[in-house]
Amino acid sequence: IPVRIDVVSIFPEYLAPLRLSLVGKAIESGLIGLGVHDLRQWTHDRHRTVDDTPYGGGAGMVMRPEPWGEALDELAGPDTRVLIMSPSGRRFDQRLAEELAAEPHLLLACGRYEGIDARVARYARTRARVDEVSIGDYVLNGGEAAALVIAEAVVRLLPGVIGNPESLAEESHAAGHDRLLEYPVYTKPPSWRGLDVPEVLFSGHHAQIAGWRRERAMELTRERRPDLLPADDAAVTISRATLA
Ligand code: ADE
DSSP states (O other), X not given: OXXXXXXXXXXXXXXXXXXXXXXXXXXXXXXXXXXXXXXGGGOOSTTOOOEEOOTTOOSSOEEOHHXXXXXXXXXXXXXXXXXXXXXXXXXXXXXXHHHHTTOSEEEEEOOOTTOBOTHHHHHHHTXXXXXXXXXXXXXXXXXXXXXXXXXXXXXXXXTXXXXXXXHHHHSXXXXXXXXXXXXXXXXXXXEETTEEOXXXXXXXXXXXXXXXXXXXXXXXXXXXXXXXXXXXXXXXXXXXXXXX
16 A cells, blocks of 8 residues: 555544545545544553643643654554644645645644644654644634545545546646636536637637736736735746747
8 A cells, every 4th residue: 555644633524524435435446545543542441532631721721742642653654654633733725735745654643622732742753753734724623624624635646546637737736737726617518608618718729718817817816815816927838938
């Protein structure tokens, strides 16, 4: 199996969707190995306690380090990339997804409550590469939904998971598309409720269609996500002209 993904959570049922759809098919076909683990298996008290009150006071509960330490000892090795889900982590994006798709082993740690005792990340760094990762600037109740997002974004990049790999290069945020937003797409019928498909798409003129799509992608990106535009558009235009 080329890639293994382990997820640790106190709500392992939350990760059930990973067995469905695209990721599920990749598991069935042996492209990835998936392990979903209940953090409480590494507790030893009668109540299987995973959290406690924060030192220094404050609201909410903090996850105790001991069960996490045992989980890491059991699941993480030198080839493991550990990802700790946290709203204060490094922002997850397509670049990081591409980087992670090249790793042999991912361990996704899902915290709940107000977070995991900070010593866990420090300890994990002594035995593996570790990133704290956020999927966006909003707060979830726990890392499980973030782990679902990351697993799906990574697994679909693995060779053999998506039928037509060319569709990967063309989509929004892909490197092959200069990481612009995707151009608008159309299918039949040519006219629908008074709305027409742009004429150029019927032309059969491939260079003209590519040019039109690139313009639409640039326009859309400038409108909605100017932060994604290359620092210097002009430099990109020149380098493309030089390559062509
Ligand atoms: N846990 C809570 N909020 C999160 C977020 N935005 N990203 C990753 N993990 C989280």
